[in-house]
Amino acid sequence: MSAPHPDPVARIRANLDRLAGDMPAIGIAVSGGGDSVALMHVIRDWAAGRRVMVATVDHGLRPESPAEAKQVSQWAKALDLPHAVLKWQRESEAGNLMANARDARLRLLAGWAQRNGLAAVALGHTADDQAETLMMRLGRGSGIDGLAAMAEWRDAFGTRWLRPMLTAGRAELRDWLRAREVGWIDDPSNENEDFDRIRFRRAIEGLGLDVAALARAAAHIGEARDALSHYAALAARDALIGRGRIVLPRQAFSTSPPEIRRRLVVAACRWITGADYPPRRAATMHGLQAIASGNRVTLDGTLIEPSASEIRFVREPAAALRAAAQEDGIWDNRWRISGLEDGLRVSALGPDNLTLARWRQSGLPRDEAAASPAIWRGDALVAVPLLRPGPPVEIQPLRGAAEFRRMVMAH
Template sequence: MAAPDCEPSRAIAPDEADRLFSVFGGYRKLAVAVSGGADSLALMVLLAEWRHRTSCAPELSVLTVDHGLRPEAGGETEMVAGLARAQGLECRILKWAGDKPSGNLQAEARDARFALMARALADDGGDALVLAHHLEDQAETFLLRLARGSGVYGLASMAPVAERDGVVLLRPLLGIAKARLAATLAVRDIAWCSDPSNDDLAFARVRVRALLPELAAEGLTPRRLGETAARMGRASAALDAWVRDVATRHAQVHAAGPVRLPLAALAAVPEEVLLRLVSRLLRRVGGQAYPVRIEKLERLVGDLAGKPGAQATLAGAVVRRTASALVMWREYGRSPPEPLVARGPGAWIWDGRFAVSTTTVEKVAVVARADMVKRGDAAPAIAMPAGWPAQAFDTAPCLLRDGDAPYCPGFGTAAPPASVHLSLLPLFEEAELPGNSLNSLHSRTT
C-alpha cells in the first residue's frame, strides 16, 4: 500500500543513504537502537552498508531491548542480534528486569528502554544513539502535541539532532516515509517483527496513526505535517538563540545549583522569550528530562508577575519573586535527591543536574546538603553563600570521602578532594541549537 502522503514505496538507494548519513562522518562510535520492527531494521541495514563503502564512517554497534512484556520478545531480540552479526555489527541484548508498571505502559517502557541504552552507550564509550523515527512518526508527534495545545517548541516535534540526559540522539530518517523503509527490507528479502501494541487503539498514538489517511485526503499529509514541524523547529532555534543570549548576559548561576534572574533584564524581552527562558531554567534547576507543559508555565509566569513576593513550585523547582529578581532552586521536600555512591573510577550524572567523575578507587558519595545535616555528618565549616535564600541550598551537592572535609561547590573557596570532579551541567547543550541551512552543508567535525 502506498504511503499516506502518496509517495512511491521505493527502497532507499545507496546514494540517498550516503546523503542521509553523511553528517555522521565526524563521529567516532555510534550505537543503533533496533527493536526488530521494519523501521529500525532498515536503519541498521542501511547504516551497515553505508559503513562498508565509506572510509570515514564511525564504528557501529547495535542495542536491542527485551522488555519482557511479550513471550515473543526474547526471540525477537535474538533475531536482531543474528541479523546484526550478518551485517558485521556487534549487538548487545539489554533486558528490562523487575516488576512492570500496570499503567502508562508505553511511556514507562520507552523510559526504561532509553535508560538501558544510555547506560550501555556510556559503558561502550559511544558518542551518540541513532534512532529510526521516520516521517509518519514525526507527523503523529506533531498531531499529538497539537491536541495538547503545545506551543512552537512542542510543535517542532522531534529534532534530527537532540540531547537527553547527556545522550546525543540522531534521527536521520525524519524525512523518510515508513513504506520506503519496509521496501528497503523487502528488496533484500529481510523479514521483520510486528508488535501488536502498535495496532492497539487504547493508545493515543495508534488512534492518531489511524487518522493519517483521512487527514492526507484533506491535504494534511505526513509530508506536509513534517514540513510544518521543521519550520517550527527553525523558529524554535531562533528563539533559543535569543534565550541563550539573555541567559548568558543576565542569569546568575550559583555553582551549587540555584539561579537568579534580575527582573530589570526580563522587562525588555518578549513574552515568548521570557516563557522559554523560565522553562529552560526550571528544567535545569529541577533536573528534569522534559520541559514543563506550556499552560502550566503561562500560569506560573502570570502568577509571579502579579504578586510581588510570590513563590511557587513547578517541575521539581521552587521559584520566588523577590524585589529585584526571580530566584529558582531545586525543591527538596517532595522528592529529595537520591544519594550517589561511587566505588572506583567512573563518571555519573547526579540528580539530573551535576556531572561527577572520579579517578580514585576509594568510595565517594554525593548527597543533598540537607540530608548530610540531618544525618549528623560534619557540615562544611564554611559560611552559607550570601545573598541567596538558605533553603535554596538544601539540595546542593555535598561530596563526601573518608579523610576529607565535606565539599559543597560554591561554598567559600574550598576545593574538591583530589581526583574528584563535581560540576553543574550547562544550561544549554550544543545539540539543542541547530545551525542554519548553510551550516548544515558541512559535515560535523570533532
C-alpha cells in the same frame, strides 16, 4: 534549493554523512520493524570501517518479544554486526505504561552505548513518525515545542541520539527492503487502535493526507521554535550563573513575551536539577504566575525567588535532602565530589544545621546554603565546601554557563 534525491537511501546516507561522518563508533537501535531493519542495512553499507553495534530492547510486554529479539540478533549476525538484547525489568506497574517503556528504552540504550564507547545511537524514526506526532500533538493542544518536528539529533541520558531517516517515508523504505529481499517483523500493536498513534495513523490514511507535507509543516514549526530559542538566549545574556544558582535580571525577563519567559524558566529549572525533561506545562504556568506576583514558588525541585531587580533559581532544600551520592561521585545530579576519605559521606546541609555551619559568614542566602553539599562523618558535620573549607575534598559543579545557554536553545 535543489530537489531532494529520489532515492530514500541516498538521502539517509547524506544525513549520516552530516550527522555522524566524524564518529568512529555508532550504535543502532533495532526493534525488528521495517524502519529500524532498513536503518541497520543502510548504516552497515555506509559505515566504511566505522565500528557499528546493534541493540534490541525487550520490554517483555508481549510473549513474542524474546523470539523477535533473537531474530534481530540473527539478522545482525548475518551482517557481521555485534548485537545485544537489553531487557527491561519493570519495578512498578504504576504510571503510563507506554511512556515508562519509552523512557526505559532510552535509558537501557544509553547505558549500552556508554559501556561500549559509542559516540551516538541511531533511531529509526521516519517522515511518517513526524506526521503522526504532529497530528497527535495537535489533538492534545500542544505548544510550539510539541508541534515542531523531531530534531535530527539531540542529547539526553548522557548520549547523543540520531534520526537520519526523517527524510524517508515508511512505504518507500519497505519497497527498498522488498527489492533486496530483506524481511522484517510486523508488530501486532501497530494494528491496535487502542493506541493514539495508530488511530491518528489511520486518520491520516483515511483522509488521504500527504505525509511528506505534514512532515514539512512540522519542520516549518521547528524553524519558528528555533527563532524563539534565539530570542530567549538574547533575553538571558546577562544571567549570572555559578555556585549552583542562576540569577536572571528582572527587567529583561518581565519585558519579554510570555513564551520567552516560559522558556527561560524551563531552562533554568532543568539547569538546576539536571532533569532530562522539562517541568509539566501546567506547573510551569503556575510558576510564571507566582513570579509575576512576586511570590516564591517551587517547580520540579527548583526554588524560584523573585524580587524587584532579579529572579533567583536555586535548588529546593527539601529536594536536596532527599538526594543520595552515586558511585561515580555525583551528588544530587548537580555536583561531582572527589577526595572523600573512608567513613565520610555527602548529604545536603539542611536548614537545621545552618547555624552549625556558620552560613551567615559565607554570603550565601539561607536556602542556597541549606541545599549545599555537606561532608559528614556519621551524624557529625565535617565540612561544607561551598561555605567554609574542611578536609581536602574537591567539589565541582556538573553544569556551567555553557550548559544553561544550551538548555535555553534546547528542543
